[in-house]
Amino acid sequence: MAWKRLIPTLNRVLVEKIVPPSKTNAGILLPESSTKLNSGKVVAVGPGSRDRSGNVIPVSVKEGETVLLPEYGGTQVKLGxxxxxxxxxxxxLGTLHDK
Known part of the structure; x- marks a missing residue:
């Protein structure tokens, strides 16, 4: 697992984007607009940032959670x-849950 070599610093989160399927099980091609949800799986999180008093503010997401990502932004990292x-x-932007 290449991602274990990279541990984010401060309040950064390492995310692997989820690529939605481009066609159904029956072979029907889906339009790009219907597969637009920009989500990803959290792979690793940093320890958090510090406030003015020096107290650690933990990161709000955990490893394994599915999150909603902004359309633009983030730093691309290629590992392996x-x-x-x-x-x-x-x-x-938020976390995604089933129901």
Whole structure:
């Protein structure tokens, strides 16, 4: 697992984007607009940032969570044959849950 070599610093989050399927199981091609949801799986998180008093403010997401990402932003990182993105904790729009 190449991502274990990179541990984010401060309040950064390492995300692997989820690529939605471009066609259904029956072979029907889906339009690009219907697969537009920009989401990813959190692979690693940093320890958090510090406030003025020196207290650690933990990152709001955990490893393994599915998050909603902004359309633009993030720093692209290529590790091995996989592509990941680094985001600051405050740039992540929210978490996605089943029901």
């Amino acid at each position: 044959d996989k592509e990941f993105f680094l985001y600051r904790d405050e740039d992540i």
